[in-house]
Amino acid sequence: MIGISLNVNQHQYHIQVSPWVSLLDALRDHLKLTGTKKGCDHGQCGACTVLCDDRRILSCLTLAVMKNGANITTIEGISGENELHPLQQSFIDHDAFQCGYCTPGQICSAVSLLKEGKAKTREEVKELMSGNLCRCGANMGIIDAIMEVKERGLYE
Amino acid sequence: MSTQPTVGKPVSRLEGKLKVTGAAKYAAEYDVPGLLHGYVVNSTITKGKIVRVDTGRAKAVNGVIEVITHQNRPKLAWFDLQYTDMDAPPGVVFKPLYDAEIKYNGQPVALVVATDFETARYAATLVSFEYEEEPFETCLDNNLEKARDAKKGFATILRPPPPKPTGDFEGAFKNAPVKVESEYWHGVEHHNPIELFATTTVYEGDGKLTIYDKTQGTINNQVFVANVFGLHFKDVRILAPFVGGAFGSGLRPQYQLFLCVMAALLLKRNVRVVLDRKQMFSFSHRPQSVQRTRFSTDENGKLTGLNHSAVSETSQFEDYTEQVVAWSHKLYPAPNTLFEYKLVPLDVHTPIDMRAPGGVTAMHAIECTMDQLAYKLNLDPLEFRLRNYAETDPSTQKPFTSKALRECYQKGAEKFGWQKRNPTPGSTIRRNKLVGYGMATGMWDAYQFPARMEAMITKEGKLVLNNAVTDIGTGTLTVMSQIAADELGLPLEDVTFNYGDSKKPFSMFQGGSSVTASTGVAIVVAAKTLKKKLFKKAAGIKNSPIAGASEEDVIFKDGNIYLRNDPTAYVSFKDIISLNNGRAIETTNMGAPDVLNLRKYSKAAHSATFVEVEVDKDLKIITVTRAVTAVAAGKIINPKTARSQILGSMVWGISKALHEETIMDEKLGKYINTNLGEYHIPVHADIHELDVIFADEKDTLINELGVKGVGEIGLVAVPAAIANAVYHATGTRITKLPIHFDELL
Numbered sequence: 001m002i003g004i005s006l007n008v009n010q011h012q013y014h015i016q017v018s019p020w021v022s023l024l025d026a027l028r029d030h031l032k033l034t035g036t037k038k039g040c041d042h043g044q045c046g047a048c049t050v051l052c053d054d055r056r057i058l059s060c061l062t063l064a065v066m067k068n069g070a071n072i073t074t075i076e077g078i079s080g081e082n083e084l085h086p087l088q089q090s091f092i093d094h095d096a097f098q099c100g101y102c103t104p105g106q107i108c109s110a111v112s113l114l115k116e117g118k119a120k121t122r123e124e125v126k127e128l129m130s131g132n133l134c135r136c137g138a139n140m141g142i143i144d145a146i147m148e149v150k151e152r153g154l155y156e
Numbered sequence: 157m158s159t160q161p162t163v164g165k166p167v168s169r170l171e172g173k174l175k176v177t178g179a180a181k182y183a184a185e186y187d188v189p190g191l192l193h194g195y196v197v198n199s200t201i202t203k204g205k206i207v208r209v210d211t212g213r214a215k216a217v218n219g220v221i222e223v224i225t226h227q228n229r230p231k232l233a234w235f236d237l238q239y240t241d242m243d244a245p246p247g248v249v250f251k252p253l254y255d256a257e258i259k260y261n262g263q264p265v266a267l268v269v270a271t272d273f274e275t276a277r278y279a280a281t282l283v284s285f286e287y288e289e290e291p292f293e294t295c296l297d298n299n300l301e302k303a304r305d306a307k308k309g310f311a312t313i314l315r316p317p318p319p320k321p322t323g324d325f326e327g328a329f330k331n332a333p334v335k336v337e338s339e340y341w342h343g344v345e346h347h348n349p350i351e352l353f354a355t356t357t358v359y360e361g362d363g364k365l366t367i368y369d370k371t372q373g374t375i376n377n378q379v380f381v382a383n384v385f386g387l388h389f390k391d392v393r394i395l396a397p398f399v400g401g402a403f404g405s406g407l408r409p410q411y412q413l414f415l416c417v418m419a420a421l422l423l424k425r426n427v428r429v430v431l432d433r434k435q436m437f438s439f440s441h442r443p444q445s446v447q448r449t450r451f452s453t454d455e456n457g458k459l460t461g462l463n464h465s466a467v468s469e470t471s472q473f474e475d476y477t478e479q480v481v482a483w484s485h486k487l488y489p490a491p492n493t494l495f496e497y498k499l500v501p502l503d504v505h506t507p508i509d510m511r512a513p514g515g516v517t518a519m520h521a522i523e524c525t526m527d528q529l530a531y532k533l534n535l536d537p538l539e540f541r542l543r544n545y546a547e548t549d550p551s552t553q554k555p556f557t558s559k560a561l562r563e564c565y566q567k568g569a570e571k572f573g574w575q576k577r578n579p580t581p582g583s584t585i586r587r588n589k590l591v592g593y594g595m596a597t598g599m600w601d602a603y604q605f606p607a608r609m610e611a612m613i614t615k616e617g618k619l620v621l622n623n624a625v626t627d628i629g630t631g632t633l634t635v636m637s638q639i640a641a642d643e644l645g646l647p648l649e650d651v652t653f654n655y656g657d658s659k660k661p662f663s664m665f666q667g668g669s670s671v672t673a674s675t676g677v678a679i680v681v682a683a684k685t686l687k688k689k690l691f692k693k694a695a696g697i698k699n700s701p702i703a704g705a706s707e708e709d710v711i712f713k714d715g716n717i718y719l720r721n722d723p724t725a726y727v728s729f730k731d732i733i734s735l736n737n738g739r740a741i742e743t744t745n746m747g748a749p750d751v752l753n754l755r756k757y758s759k760a761a762h763s764a765t766f767v768e769v770e771v772d773k774d775l776k777i778i779t780v781t782r783a784v785t786a787v788a789a790g791k792i793i794n795p796k797t798a799r800s801q802i803l804g805s806m807v808w809g810i811s812k813a814l815h816e817e818t819i820m821d822e823k824l825g826k827y828i829n830t831n832l833g834e835y836h837i838p839v840h841a842d843i844h845e846l847d848v849i850f851a852d853e854k855d856t857l858i859n860e861l862g863v864k865g866v867g868e869i870g871l872v873a874v875p876a877a878i879a880n881a882v883y884h885a886t887g888t889r890i891t892k893l894p895i896h897f898d899e900l901l
């Protein structure tokens with residue numbers, strides 16, 4: 001067991017984990033932050049996307065010990081206490097999910113995508129969101145939701 | 157402002173906030189004290205016997221509590237029947253860890269239970285089995301001569317065998333001036349919801365269990381657990397408030413539930429079992445099938461003969477069947493018909509319903525054959541279908557409760573711009589792409605099952621409803637709340653619909669696009685009784701403002717009962733309850749289809765899909781650039797969630813036509829692309845313009861709500877429409893799904 005500290009959603013956590021525990025399992029099983037989802041556990045679905053120092057990463061492909069001292073933002077920390085992030089609201093407005101299981105990953109990924117600023121067009125947004133699978137087929141709604149926030153400049 | 161009706165309004169999902177903030181909890185996400193983690197070990201052979209088990213190394217790992225195999229498992233129910241469930245096909249249910257026999261590759265053979273997930277997973281790699289292998293058969297194509305009729309049983313009520321032949325098909329086909337004969341093939345598919353199958357069992361003591369499970373049927377799984385483990389029905393509670401997609405895979409209790417409960421009972425501890433993605437391919441799938449069609453017409457393009465035969469795989473232990481071959485005659489009139497359906501048992505797990513089971517399989521063959529005939533007849537494919545439009549169900553001669561397919565054709569074609577189509581294949585070129593238009597018709601049954609609804613008005617004057625049904629992402633919570641709000645004239649905020657809990661009154665599993673009708677009608681029935689009760693109480697109050705009025709004289713609105721012709725005279729729900737000594741007014745009622753009346757009719761939802769594809773001239777890569785699906789499914793309670801159901805189905809259609817397929821290594825008898833990198837489903841970049849139209853279909857016969865369900869109808873026509881568009885683009889007819897670009901090279 002190794003002691004690490006993680007700053008998750010602006011809370012400082014100190015946990016003891018085995019070196020092979022993924023950041024995803026550390027979040028879900030150790031910190032009980034189950035908003036981050038596990039869909040494949042090996043980098044193929046995007047459900048586990050979180051922000052690490054503002055960049056989107058796949059927490060299932062990241063060992064918790066690698067992130068000792070890092071700042072992590074999960075879906076639970078995307079917005080302030082009682083308000084929704086514009087993307088979260090836009091996802092609701094555009095019915096950008098059905099079962100909701102891929103949703104936290106989609107939103108975290110989109111938050112980072114907008115910050116990255118690389119995607120200019122709808123086609124580029126689609127391309128750069130393609131690491132996040134949605135089996136319910138809410139693809140149109142997801143991209144519509146992101147495009148609305150992007151076009152209205154509702155992100156910092 | 158007085159309460160406006162919500163039915164027909166695009167209300168956003170009521171659980172939306174929980175889903176976008178990560179607060180929605182799925183089966184593997186319940187934190188319970190002293191939780192143990194189970195990891196499943198699967199067989200690495202396809203058929204044979206376990207001759208030696210070595211769990212020693214696994215057990216020696218620090219943190220491992222127990223390794224359960226068939227050798228040391230607790231005593232189980234004796235009779236096969238006790239393992240059965242509401243969706244079990246005829247045969248003998250597969251029983252995990254029952255004995256040494258291996259029936260299919262990936263069969264669960266052990267459960268390692270440890271104090272944490274990592275330890276369980278690691279220790280699972282240390283459990284070793286020695287097998288005695290036997291020869292096996294997993295290839296449908298090689299075993300077609302073994303095809304036989306399916307056994308009949310309880311579950312076949314909903315899947316009757318093919319109808320009897322009519323007329324003289326062989327004679328008619330032989331002499332027909334225009335005819336087409338072809339064969340269609342599609343591979344195995346796995347549901348692959350993004351949420352992994354998982355169960356968290358809370359061991360409450362005294363033989364009581366609370367189980368968070370990934371399922372489409374809380375009561376189905378409750379009955380299963382109680383029967384198998386000899387528990388009292390009332391002591392088993394299955395909860396599934398959030399289900400991360402299922403698409404049919406949750407219709408039957410899956411093995412993680414069984415193993416998790418077994419471990420919890422054995423160890424008297426709380427246990428969680430989560431499958432990994434590879435294991436998501438180790439139980440149930442859409443069966444591969446081979447279909448043969450022979451359709452004929454007269455010179456004017458009127459169908460004269462329909463012959464559709466299908467051979468599907470099933471397991472060696474259960475006869476899973478689908479409704480495949482009867483659809484063409486429900487869609488098109490023809491005097492001579494011949495339908496056959498057969499099964500080939502293989503050494504695989506029993507298939508299970510997967511979104512639009514049978515229907516999407518059938519419609520691929522039927523609607524591609526229709527397309528071929530249209531070319532032969534030199535008719536526009538849409539015109540050809542209109543020439544064979546059935547006003548009444550040709551297979552039963554009964555009228556439809558409603559059928560707005562003509563409107564689907566017309567509105568879909570208009571929106572899509574179908575009339576711009578140049579009939580000659582390969583004639584339309586855009587930059588370096590061949591452009592093709594294709595269309596197809598879709599049909600799906602309109603199921604309704606019995607359901608029981610508990611409804612009550614609380615002392616706050618609010619409505620609370622209880623039912624065991626799940627919401628697997630379909631929008632059930634929202635739709636049911638809308639129906640209930642309108643029935644009682646309440647604003648949506650004043651309605652609470654509790655669901656996903658086997659403790660609540662009965663609901664069948666969530667499948668077959670049946671829930672809106674089944675659970676919705678139960679709400680209507682319960683609301684009627686509730687209103688009667690409220691009215692009686694209100695009218696009986698001393699000096700009641702509505703005294704002397706009859707039930708027809710009042711309206712329910714905003715939590716009050718008003719006199720229809722004097723809105724100043726009213727009694728509020730709150731007053732009624734407080735005069736009832738604060739006790740809620742409640743009722744529990746059964747909603748059920750009006751079977752006697754419905755016997756006189758045929759009932760179905762219809763759709764028409766129009767698709768544009770681009771095929772790269774050199775690389776032959778296929779892109780669905782746009783698609784329109786027009787749907788006739790009765791009344792649409794919530795156009796927002798219903799549209800999502802259709803859009804999701806269209807993505808499934810694209811996936812089935814161009815992407816997804818589970819590939820079997822026939823030498824090993826084992827699926828080889830068991831991960832989301834190699835089991836292809838569309839990503840965002842694959843999905844372009846999709847459009848949904850709902851026909852205005854009024855149906856006063858089908859049920860009290862006039863609804864037919866929209867979970868599957870959006871899918872059925874899409875693969876055929878895409879295959880037809882690929883033909884139109886390239887002039888090459890591919891009759892195998894998924895269509896890969898290399899087949900066009």
Ligand code: FES
Nearest residue numbers: 041043045046060
């Ligand atoms: S769980 Fe990390 S990518 Fe699927």
Ligand code: FES
Nearest residue numbers: 098102134135136
């Ligand atoms: S909403 Fe279900 S997987 Fe995306």
